[in-house]
Amino acid sequence: xxxxxxxxxxxxxxxxxxxxxxxxxxxxxxxxxxxxxxxxxxxxxxxxxxxxxxxxxxxxxxxxxxxxxxxxxxxxxxx
Numbered sequence: 001x002x003x004x005x006x007x008x009x010x011x012x013x014x015x016x017x018x019x020x021x022x023x024x025x026x027x028x029x030x031x032x033x034x035x036x037x038x039x040x041x042x043x044x045x046x047x048x049x050x051x052x053x054x055x056x057x058x059x060x061x062x063x064x065x066x067x068x069x070x071x072x073x074x075x076x077x078x079x
Contacts, residue, residue: 018047018055018072025078028059028070041078042068 020026022044030038045067046058055072 016055018057020044020057020072020075022047026057026059026075027078028061028068029074029076031074038068042070042075 024044026042026044028039028042040061040063042059042061044057045060048056048058048069050056051071057070057072057075058067059070059075060067
């Protein structure tokens, strides 16, 4: 769980695996323009494709009725 792997051709990296896995608990840090209280503890519910140079995830909080999309840089392991 949480391993980083990459695929390479002739030593050139092509694809990095997702850092987090489905069902894993993570800490989400909202961007500077997000509403107050949107950061916190979430569960990864789906792995999404890369956008730009960063993996994305669909995450869900028990306290909210909806899911969010988060970039890998917005997530950290939940302690």
